[in-house]
Amino acid sequence: MTVDTTPDIESALRHVKSAVRELSAYTLRNHEPRVKLNQNESPYDVPAELKVALWASLAARTWSRYPPFVASDFIGAVAEATSWPEAGILVGNGSNELIQALLAIVVERGRTVVIPEPTFTLYRLLTGVGGGTVESVALEEDLKFDVDGIIAAARRTAASIVVLCTPNNPTGSALSREEIEVLHDGTEALIVLDQAYVEFGGYDAIPLLVDRPRVVILRTFSKAMGMAGLRAGYLLGHPDLVREISKAKLPYNINFVTESIAAEVLRNRGLLQPQIDRIRAERERLFERMAGIEGIRVFASAGNFLLFRVEHPGVDHRVVFRRLVEEHGVLVRDVSDYPMLERCLRVSAGAPEENDAFVAGLVAVLSR
């Protein structure tokens, strides 16, 4: 069957919100490199013995039956791991789905979301889909958060939400406990803390939930937990607020595979700590090595990745990106189209041999 281009597609498109039509979709080019350091994934797979144990329970399950209405096994494991009550927990297919639900219950025309930028682009995209207004606050020159500027913007716009990615992707900047408290107390907005990378550094904000019902925390299994392929994440907040967010979350959103595996991995999270420690150590080792390479500037990071700027005169960052992948098989992320990040690339901290391959490639590319 072919699509007829004759009919008046405009008769369908005119129903799409104008704010949506103006948006670009979230896209990413596919590459299949030898060394993949472009998505801040864990280089360590789920242990084989855990996979086998999981399979035994999954094969025995009837796949034609819906998952439980409440993913209580997963939620129970989160409650145990975070010491936060089950009624204040939502689980989703990655934390993206939970950011989406949160924005859906708040954002509409006339509402403002304050977003320090550069940061993860999904917050801006989903605010736009909801018809809300993004108030962008630039990071400071050294890519740290401009706490005073964020507070001023939230007050000036009577913002509904302030989204803080901490540690921040793609810069690695992180907020301290004191900074988050000042941000909270200085505004009246919901303070959404996307802590996708917190296992690698930065302040873990869970204690702030106890007496600050405007704080919401998002966590993912895609980074430190080593399960990007499985899509799992969770949200922590005051139970009364979580009840409202749950209205925009779809029933049966989590399939039984994700639920079982996420719960089991959380219960066995002690096994993952050595991997996390190794990745943190690799990030530090990578930082030291990159700091010694002439022609680039590397930024300190609390995540499992490093941002760097190609400052070598006469070397185009796009050439560095392309030669790394074509000549050395190392794929990094070109983030130079983010605000403030001209000539910048981002590299994930991988396994030691992957990081060595990256450094060797970078040195070679810059030296000729």
Place this chain on the structure above:
Amino acid sequence: MTVDTTPDIESALRHVKSAVRELSAYTLRNHEPRVKLNQNESPYDVPAELKVALWASLAARTWSRYPPFVASDFIGAVAEATSWPEAGILVGNGSNELIQALLAIVVERGRTVVIPEPTFTLYRLLTGVGGGTVESVALEEDLKFDVDGIIAAARRTAASIVVLCTPNNPTGSALSREEIEVLHDGTEALIVLDQAYVEFGGYDAIPLLVDRPRVVILRTFSKAMGMAGLRAGYLLGHPDLVREISKAKLPYNINFVTESIAAEVLRNRGLLQPQIDRIRAERERLFERMAGIEGIRVFASAGNFLLFRVEHPGVDHRVVFRRLVEEHGVLVRDVSDYPMLERCLRVSAGAPEENDAFVAGLVAVLSR
């Protein structure tokens, strides 16, 4: 950690849209009965040999890596099965996720969605979350669609969307090709056809897509495909419209397990046809048997379920529901709180022995 009830939770809740606060969440009580006929699931599990083959490919995969940016294996299998181009296909975690994305790009304050009711309640819930207005059109007395009434409502309200669940859950009513064409041509709205049950009956609307860019079709793997536990669905529409809908769909929404399994099951869909035929035959057998039971009225259905009203004088439908599950281990769905469906229950067509257990239980409950 306990939740402090002292802090001013209202400071957080005041940011939630008032339309959302007024909504009730989608809920369902959990039961674990011997015979489960409450969710229109397939009684037939995915064949064991298919499970084993799937596991081999999943175990070999690195779970810590993101799924592909575009679920091309899954989308390719849908394109092959439907003869619809890949650019006009979106895949999601169940069709619910795709309805959500579609409503998100259209619905805002001031927009109207026409919904014939009673029907699946999620359309109303998500329209409310988006701040839109639901224009409800009652089914006719015999629970058929009121085509003229739907057209009149869409015109009167200059509706953006008409959502048609065909075959309709929970009534089993279905629209003919001619009725859908009349509905389309008589309105200017997007015509969304949720065809979750179409493998069991009713007109398969895919041919209408070719020269009607306002038509969007949703399909699920949760019913005839026997994969409710895995959450998979797809959307078909004009590529230009699909591009807009994709802006509200999250990146990496489908995990690699769902993608692999859904694609493989689609490619092996011939294996499922005997199961589907058996379920259709069981629905007919069940209808005949129920039509012979005094005190109930059963409605003809194009789905894998039957709606029936308890008309026996002096017998409360809630007592029938409760005694079926407590005394006979048979769980059906109480749909009596839907508009027009007072005293009504819905039973899924299960395996022959499950349906026999249901009929025997129903006869016993009504006879004393």
